Amino acid sequence: MSMKFRTLYIASLFLCLAPLPLQAQEATRMNNEGVEAFNQGEYSRAITLLEEAHALDQSSEAIRRNLCNAYQKKAELLAGDREFNLAVQILRKATKVDPKNISPLVQMGSYYLSQDRVSDAIDALENAIAITPGNLNAHELLGQAYYEDNDLYSARVQWDYVLALEPDRAGLQKRYDKAFREESVEQEFNRWKANHFTISYPRECPARLRSAITSILERAYLDVGRALGGSYPPSPVQVVLYTFEQFSEATRMEGHVGAVYDGKIRSPLTDADGEWIAEEELKRRLVHEYVHVIVRQIVGDKIPWWLNEGLAETLSKSLNAREIEQLRSIYEGDVALSLAAMESTQMEQRGPDELRRAYLQAHATVDMLWNRYGRNKMLAFMRGLSRGDSPEEVFQSVYRRNYAACEAEVAARYLY
Numbered sequence: 001m002s003m004k005f006r007t008l009y010i011a012s013l014f015l016c017l018a019p020l021p022l023q024a025q026e027a028t029r030m031n032n033e034g035v036e037a038f039n040q041g042e043y044s045r046a047i048t049l050l051e052e053a054h055a056l057d058q059s060s061e062a063i064r065r066n067l068c069n070a071y072q073k074k075a076e077l078l079a080g081d082r083e084f085n086l087a088v089q090i091l092r093k094a095t096k097v098d099p100k101n102i103s104p105l106v107q108m109g110s111y112y113l114s115q116d117r118v119s120d121a122i123d124a125l126e127n128a129i130a131i132t133p134g135n136l137n138a139h140e141l142l143g144q145a146y147y148e149d150n151d152l153y154s155a156r157v158q159w160d161y162v163l164a165l166e167p168d169r170a171g172l173q174k175r176y177d178k179a180f181r182e183e184s185v186e187q188e189f190n191r192w193k194a195n196h197f198t199i200s201y202p203r204e205c206p207a208r209l210r211s212a213i214t215s216i217l218e219r220a221y222l223d224v225g226r227a228l229g230g231s232y233p234p235s236p237v238q239v240v241l242y243t244f245e246q247f248s249e250a251t252r253m254e255g256h257v258g259a260v261y262d263g264k265i266r267s268p269l270t271d272a273d274g275e276w277i278a279e280e281e282l283k284r285r286l287v288h289e290y291v292h293v294i295v296r297q298i299v300g301d302k303i304p305w306w307l308n309e310g311l312a313e314t315l316s317k318s319l320n321a322r323e324i325e326q327l328r329s330i331y332e333g334d335v336a337l338s339l340a341a342m343e344s345t346q347m348e349q350r351g352p353d354e355l356r357r358a359y360l361q362a363h364a365t366v367d368m369l370w371n372r373y374g375r376n377k378m379l380a381f382m383r384g385l386s387r388g389d390s391p392e393e394v395f396q397s398v399y400r401r402n403y404a405a406c407e408a409e410v411a412a413r414y415l416y
């Protein structure tokens with residue numbers, strides 16, 4: 001299972017200049033042409049013109065601001081294509097041109113968060129707030145960065161500040177409540193650091209289980225990273241482990257949910273009867289959630305539900321005989337869902353039986369695509385999706401068939 005919420009920062013307004021006298025006239029002319037190019041959506045040309053204007057007249061605040069805005073707009077477009085590294089490079093130029101303006105720093109912080117570069121995000125946002133305290137976007141994002149770093153106290157300070165000034169801020173109260181429901185469950189937890197994971201766990205968790213979990217996660221880091229074309233997270237992944245009761249208290253998830261990734265991997269260690277979950281089962285759940293970490297890194301949030309869950313299932317376990325039998329009865333009984341119907345994360349709202357069937361179908365579909373058409377096509381599909389095109393169009397251009405043909409191909413594997 002996977003969930004993700006994030007506020008994206010969007011760049012701002014544009015100024016037009018009145019003509020200036022003397023040697024600045026040429027700069028003004030370039031500036032005005034730059035503004036025109038910007039307004040026509042020709043951002044690269046706008047940047048060239050405004051850079052020239054700025055070189056001619058470095059004293060003009062308005063030219064600085066215009067150039068900064070043009071950089072920010074260009075960065076926003078790059079980020080839309082998940083070209084975050086290029087976007088950040090351009091924003092660095094923006095901060096040099098207009099150092100008193102914190103807006104490019106805030107934007108940079110938001111892109112670092114999208115890349116899970118949490119400590120870089122904290123640096124950029126703290127820097128922005130040091131220049132101009134009180135920008136609510138900056139404080140909210142800094143709170144998010146601390147939260148992702150599992151520094152809940154610092155997150156609370158930032159979010160309290162924002163909510164005091166703007167109690168109705170979109171979505172924040174909900175995230176605040178979620179974070180502090182988690183905090184109340186997790187405050188007595190211990191924490192240990194593995195190579196690529198920071199793991200919080202209830203004190204009663206036995207040492208042998210901790211070392212088994214470390215091996216499972218570090219192994220997943222290598223195996224899943226390699227399977228998905230050499231993808232590794234830039235910062236340690238936060239993992240929070242609970243007892244069965246703590247898990248439902250912290251996440252408000254129902255009993256049928258085995259584990260979740262919501263920016264942190266969360267999993268119970270015990271079952272409803274209070275027994276420690278067997279290592280094999282724990283491994284399946286943790287690897288499943290870790291696949292979500294890497295898939296999000298490659299595709300972002302624009303991933304169809306069936307692909308996200310299908311990859312997580314395919315890379316964490318094989319279909320067993322009972323599941324193959326269930327798939328046969330799904331396809332024989334003609335109760336299969338279409339891939340289009342399984343694109344939205346609203347799938348998770350369905351009843352447990354229907355959801356279980358959808359997971360099986362997602363697994364069967366990705367299993368077929370992965371084994372019959374290979375990893376490279378899957379990676380091409382994922383990269384196409386990251387650009388935000390419609391999933392079926394990307395699917396068709398990579399696999400040379402539409403959803404209906406793929407559905408029939410999957411069904412045929414289970415029908416005799």
Ligand SMILES: [Zn+2]
Binds near residue numbers: 001002288289292312
């Ligand atoms: Zn999942």
